[in-house]
Amino acid sequence: MIALAILAVLAALWLxxxxxxxxxxxxxxxxxxxxxxxxxxxxxQRRVPKPLAISMVFVGLLVAIGIALLIIIPxxxxxxxxxxxxxxxxxxxxQAWLTNFETWxxxxxxxxxxxxxxxxxxxxxxxxxxxxxxxxxxxxxVLVNAASGLFIAVSALVLSFFFLLNDRQVAEGFxxxxxxxxxxxxxxxxxxxxxxxxxxxxxxxxxxxxTGLVVGVASALVGFQFALILGILTAIAYSVPxxxxxxxxxxxxxxxxxxxxxxxxxxxxIMFVTARISDSVLVxxxxxxxxxxxxxxxxFAVFAGGELFGLPGLILGIPAAALIRILWKYFADPWLQVxxxxxxxxxxxxxxxxxx
Numbered sequence: 001m002i003a004l005a006i007l008a009v010l011a012a013l014w015l016x017x018x019x020x021x022x023x024x025x026x027x028x029x030x031x032x033x034x035x036x037x038x039x040x041x042x043x044x045q046r047r048v049p050k051p052l053a054i055s056m057v058f059v060g061l062l063v064a065i066g067i068a069l070l071i072i073i074p075x076x077x078x079x080x081x082x083x084x085x086x087x088x089x090x091x092x093x094x095q096a097w098l099t100n101f102e103t104w105x106x107x108x109x110x111x112x113x114x115x116x117x118x119x120x121x122x123x124x125x126x127x128x129x130x131x132x133x134x135x136x137x138x139x140x141x142v143l144v145n146a147a148s149g150l151f152i153a154v155s156a157l158v159l160s161f162f163f164l165l166n167d168r169q170v171a172e173g174f175x176x177x178x179x180x181x182x183x184x185x186x187x188x189x190x191x192x193x194x195x196x197x198x199x200x201x202x203x204x205x206x207x208x209x210x211t212g213l214v215v216g217v218a219s220a221l222v223g224f225q226f227a228l229i230l231g232i233l234t235a236i237a238y239s240v241p242x243x244x245x246x247x248x249x250x251x252x253x254x255x256x257x258x259x260x261x262x263x264x265x266x267x268x269x270i271m272f273v274t275a276r277i278s279d280s281v282l283v284x285x286x287x288x289x290x291x292x293x294x295x296x297x298x299x300f301a302v303f304a305g306g307e308l309f310g311l312p313g314l315i316l317g318i319p320a321a322a323l324i325r326i327l328w329k330y331f332a333d334p335w336l337q338v339x340x341x342x343x344x345x346x347x348x349x350x351x352x353x354x355x356x
Contacts, residue, residue: 025152029159033167035201036061037194040164054164058157072228079229083255093257167194189330196322203283208238211278215271222266226255234271238278240314241302245275297321 016023036057043053163170171194175186216231224230230252237248249271256267298318305317 021152025155025159028152028156029163031201032156032160033163034194034197035205036160037164037167037198038202041198051165054161058161061157072232075228076232079226083226083229093254185330189326192326193323196326197319200319200322204239207278207282208235210282211235211238211274214274218270218274219267222263222270223259224256224263224267225259230255230267230271234274238275241318242299243302243306243314245271 039057040050040053043056044050048056171187171190174190175183178186212231212233212235215234216227219230220227233248233251234245237244240247249268252267252271253264256264298321301317301321302314303317305313305315305320307313309316
């Protein structure tokens, strides 16, 4: 039985490699469904009919997307052009910092020549030239990819609506995969996966958005030119545990340098203080202990996911670890208890809406 299950998983993974676009649409749709499910459940608890609750959530989502397309994205592009036009200045500042650091380090280790080893200006100039040439040569590819991305996004939204509207049928279909004596556990597993993933994704989006909004507004108030880009960068970086904000602060240090030491200090203080407030106030209040993983487990999941799969692994390492914990709890642990002669506990009843 175990061998057949392993073969089935391997066959499913092989099939997924043959239909990457379809798999991408389903994964994005599942994440959207998981992310908005807590809001739908909240509305249902206020006696809003389920179809109406789902429609209200998706109307709000479409309004947010419309605002982003009409206001946020054009302003971001404008600041991006301004940032790109100042690129040589940023490179010169970075090279000057490296030169000063090399001079300081030379007093301690005379044989180290950082300037010869890391010539940032030449390296970035070559890289920017290659990027510019590649962009001009691949305008058609960019347009095709944009159209493909739009198709995937629209398809994922429609599919996520279907997932939410038929979540019980989807969960029951998941349970039918298992033998009859295991279906009760499968339903419980589906419910717990839905609760954990929904709480994590919705909470992470809320915390990241609030953190990015506060950083963007506060940095704009102190006169930072690229406050909108910094707010978006912060929101994205905060979703990458442990190292995301560190990278964002290094980037902010470089792009704020042309405005002088005062702006640099203000921006760094704003980002650091906002992130610490989010860590100590927003995360416990909004996300709580939704994934049920110890801090050591979180760190291991993040670093292991990043090493294995890059940026997607950094972002998805924690929910993947939560999924492994749930599967271990309901399948591996009872089997080990049987092998060791222990009693198998009865599965708890589902406490939430089944997973989409």
